[in-house]
Amino acid sequence: MPPSHKTSQLCPNCRRLISRDEPRCPYCGIKSPGSWWKNNGLLHPFHDPDFFLTGLIGLNIAFFVFSVILNPGGTSMGMNPFGFLSPDNRSLLLLGATGTMPIAALHRWWSLVSASYLHGSLLHLVFNLIALRQIAPLVIQEYGLARMFTIYTLGGIGGFLLSYLAGIPLTIGASAAVCALIGAALYYGKSRGGSYGQQVYHQIGGWAMSIFAFGLLVPGINNWAHGGGMATGILCGLLLGYQENRREMFGHRLLGAACAVGTILVLVWAVTTAVIYRFF
Numbered sequence: 001m002p003p004s005h006k007t008s009q010l011c012p013n014c015r016r017l018i019s020r021d022e023p024r025c026p027y028c029g030i031k032s033p034g035s036w037w038k039n040n041g042l043l044h045p046f047h048d049p050d051f052f053l054t055g056l057i058g059l060n061i062a063f064f065v066f067s068v069i070l071n072p073g074g075t076s077m078g079m080n081p082f083g084f085l086s087p088d089n090r091s092l093l094l095l096g097a098t099g100t101m102p103i104a105a106l107h108r109w110w111s112l113v114s115a116s117y118l119h120g121s122l123l124h125l126v127f128n129l130i131a132l133r134q135i136a137p138l139v140i141q142e143y144g145l146a147r148m149f150t151i152y153t154l155g156g157i158g159g160f161l162l163s164y165l166a167g168i169p170l171t172i173g174a175s176a177a178v179c180a181l182i183g184a185a186l187y188y189g190k191s192r193g194g195s196y197g198q199q200v201y202h203q204i205g206g207w208a209m210s211i212f213a214f215g216l217l218v219p220g221i222n223n224w225a226h227g228g229g230m231a232t233g234i235l236c237g238l239l240l241g242y243q244e245n246r247r248e249m250f251g252h253r254l255l256g257a258a259c260a261v262g263t264i265l266v267l268v269w270a271v272t273t274a275v276i277y278r279f280f
Contacts, residue, residue: 009033012250028249046253049145053136056149057129059267060174063117064125066271067091070278085122092118092172094274096266098160099170112164113266116156118172128174135181135207138200142188143240144248146256148181151236153259155180155229162228171222175211176229182208183233188242 011018011025011033018025018033025033046052067087093102096114103109119125139148159176182204189201208230215221240252 012253046146046149046256049137049140052145052149053133053140056136056152057132060117060119060125060129060132063095063267064119064122067095067118070094070274086120087118089170091274092120093170094270094277096270096274097170097172098164099168100164101169103164110266110269112157112160113153113263114270115160115172116153116174116177117267119174120172124173128178131178132174132181135178135185135204139181139184142242142244143184143237144243144252146248146253147236147240147242148184149256150240150252150259151180151184151233152177153263154236155183155232158232158235159225159227159229162231163222163225166224168222168224171225173222173225176222176225179208179211179226179229180233180236182211183230183235184237185233186230187234187237191237191242192244 007020008017009020010016011028016025016027018027022033024031064087068085068091071088071091089097095118096102096108096111097118098108098111098115102111119128136148136152139151143151156174156177159179160171163171163176185200185204186208189197189199189204191197192200211226212223215223215226240246
């Protein structure tokens with residue numbers, strides 16, 4: 001007899017309907033699937049992809065606004081669209097821009113995380129958020145939300161780490177993390193095969209080629225971060241698997257939650273230290 005609606009729930013791991021008092025999920029075997037922290041704790045945000053993605057976009061916007069407010073006297077308000085509402089380098093450095101200067105000189109390794117949430121102009125922000133909004137739903141569909149955010153976070157770190165090793169002095173932007181999602185989508189399309197896989201692979205491959213062509217033609221684009229992010233995304237796709245060959249499990253959600261907590265801690269630290277240095 002199936003469990004009643006009062007005593008039933010969706011397993012936090014496999015999302016099948018089970019009884020709340022099951023010691024183990026009869027479908028996937030996870031222990032204590034009815035425990036509070038597995039259903040309402042750190043993993044709860046990963047149950048609503050639209051809410052999570054909106055929050056991620058909002059966090060990028062909030063950090064851009066704060067970077068402008070932090071030093072309004074140094075903000076560009078000219079007619080150049082590429083420089084409109086551009087925070088100065090001091091504000092960006094205080095809030096966690098990364099590169100050889102912040103890491104080698106100031107030992108700010110945490111900037112490998114925070115740099116993904118900073119942008120150099122309004123146009124820079126808009127371009128990256130449009131790309132994120134377009135590619136993230138596909139990666140969520142094929143990998144699950146938790147793995148998407150893990151790829152996004154580790155891709156940003158991997159891209160900026162390669163950029164640091166290449167000697168880039170100061171760099172920011174969500175594009176390394178977005179390129180990691182592109183890399184994961186490329187791996188999915190190539191690995192899955194078939195007409196759908198090939199369609200994904202060719203469409204996303206066109207994006208990847210456009211990004212690198214844009215980086216070669218436009219000065220100031222950090223192709224090292226883009227390439228490192230894409231390579232990290234491919235590696236994450238290989239190691240984490242996608243839904244069709246490895247269903248999203250509790251461990252994937254736990255890793256995604258760890259990335260989320262780590263990101264929040266780094267961003268809170270970045271804001272706190274920036275306010276202290278700027279106003280005290």
